[in-house]
Amino acid sequence: MAKLKSKYVCQECGYETPKWMGKCPACNEWNTLVEEIYEKNSKVNISKEYSETKIKKLIDVKIEEEERVSTGVDELNRVLGGGVVKGSLILVGGDPGIGKSTLLIQTANNLANKKLKVLYISGEESDKQIKIRSDRLEIKSNELYILSETNMEIIRNVVEDLKPDILVVDSIQTVYTPEITSAPGSVSQVREITSKLMKLAKTREMATFIVGHVTKQGSIAGPRVLEHMVDTVLYFEGERHHTYRVLRAVKNRFGSTNEIGIFEMRDVGLVEVKNPSEMLLSGRPEKSSGSIVVPSIEGTRPMLIEIQALVSQTVFGMPRRVATGLDYNRVILMMAVLEKKAGLQMQNYDAFINIIGGIQIKEPALDLGIVCSVASSFRDVEMDSKTVVMGEVGLTGEVRTISFIEKRIKEAAKLGFKRAVIPRANLKGLKNYSDIEVIGIDNVLDALDLVIGG
Known part of the structure; x- marks a missing residue:
């Protein structure tokens, strides 16, 4: 017993x-x-079974490129590295109401339209609730099967009988196994359920998507081993009150973790944003201080973002520093450089810095944009709306080289910008552009002279 x-x-x-x-x-x-x-168990029976271990030289191991299946969503394919790999286990996390279930049921519908058998399992919604949402999203595939169940043993039996090509489990915290007496969502349950799903995915070569709830800190709830066990971890980011969503890979055994996908939430579900630069710059004011455009790189995608800064005199003894979409510590460093190297005394001023669109970018090339926008707002001087800036700023005020400079300049020229301010070191080997003027600078003082007139 x-x-x-x-x-x-x-x-x-x-x-x-x-x-x-x-x-x-x-x-x-x-x-x-x-x-x-x-x-x-009071008695544990250990069977002594040995299998011949085959040791190979690494150079003798032959590999083939993983067979991928397109999801029908280009933005999702980009983040996954080109499509879904057979037998892969993909974890999708995000805040409540951000659109995880909407994205996965739309993806399931696209895969089902490719004559793949897809099983969508929901532990949070009934069959009728799934049907109501699918009707709103105009999902009518004939190969999409749904199941409202939380018992892992029943789910495994259904999978063995139906033999689907794609499995979606929404969510991992609602599924339980009777073998463990703890409540669904506990550490033991999540670890065991993930292990069982991984065995199903690998043995049947069935790509599996699982939805994971997140904690108030923004990480996926449950043990950290959950993220270690799966092949790919995707985070769905964005503000619930903004229409734009960012899908980001933080782990991917079959592709890069630098790519992002951008979606817009509409009445018909999530819609891909093909040109994020144009989307992020829509509604930009023509004549306003504190607003500058910076070409950013996410993975292989160039993207123009608008940085806005508002510097106003504080009414408290301690000035406030607020950064939205940017690294807060990086903003503090750039303001210290301005005070030391440009002589801007901001100890009695509040500073608010924001990236328009509700997205988060943390690459060093934004440093020069932060410096110019803060200085422009502090002096209340308008900047040329057809100028973009880019560059990493050091603590001594120098502007250092950045990567993918040609992609950034081409994206700016494509959207009609006439001048690009870049680090002087990046001019080496750079070809001449007829539709945009490229100017190299050495330090922040040169940049301020060009952009806001000193």
């Missing part, structure tokens, strides 16, 4: 202890230890 035992498991990091503690000693989080009941 198996003995019932209890243990306390941290819901943030998976740390286990036989007694309850207010603070987890592993991750230092408070009130995260939850009691879980498990069975401990």
Whole structure:
């Protein structure tokens, strides 16, 4: 007879202890230890089975390119590295209501239209609720099957009977296995369910998408081992009150983690944004201080973003510094460079810096845009609306070289910009452009002279 035992498991990091503690000693989080009941077998039978281990030289191993299936969504294909790899396990995380389920059911419909058998399993919605949402999204594929179930054993039996090519599980925190007595969503349940889904995906060569809830800190709920077990981890980002969404890969065994996909939420579901530069610059004011455009690179995609800054005199003793969409610490560094090298005394001024569109960009090439926008707003001087700036700024005020300079300049020229201010070191080997003037600078003072007149 198996003995019932209890243990306390941290819901943030998976740390286990036989007694309850207010603070987890592993991750230092408070009130995260939850009691879980498990069975401990008094006798364990260990079978001594040995298999011949085949050792090979690395140079002798032959590989073939993974067979990929297009999802029918170019932005998703871009993030995945060209499409879905057979047998891969893909984890999709994001805030509640951001559009994870909408993206996956639209993707499932596109794959089903390619004569692939797709099984969509929901542990949060009934069949009728899924039908209502699919009618709104105009989903009418004949090869898309749905199942409202949370028991993993039933799900496994259905998969073995139906033999789908693609499996979608929404969400991993609602599915449980009767083998473990803890509640659905606990560390033990999530770890076991993910392991079972991984075995199903690999043995049947069935690409599997699983939805993961996120914590208030923005990371996927459950043990960290969940992200280590899967092949790809995608985060769906964006503000619920903004229409634009960004799909970003933070782990991808079959492609790059630098690519992003941009979507717009509409009444008919998520729509791909083919030209994000034009979208992000729509509605930009022609004559306004504190607004500058910076060509950014996400993966292989050039993208023009607008940085806006508002510097106003503070009414408190301590000035505020607010950064939205940018690295806060990077903004503080750039303001310190302005105070030291350009003589802008901002100790009595609040500063608010924002990237338009609700997206987050953290590459160093934005430094020069931050410097110019803050200085423009501080001096209340308008900048040329047809000028773009780019460059990494060092703590001594120098403007350092950046990568993919030609892609950035071409994207700016394509959208009608007439002047590009770049690091002087990037001029070496750069070809001449007839439709845009390229100017090289050495430090922030040169940039301010060009952009806002000193």
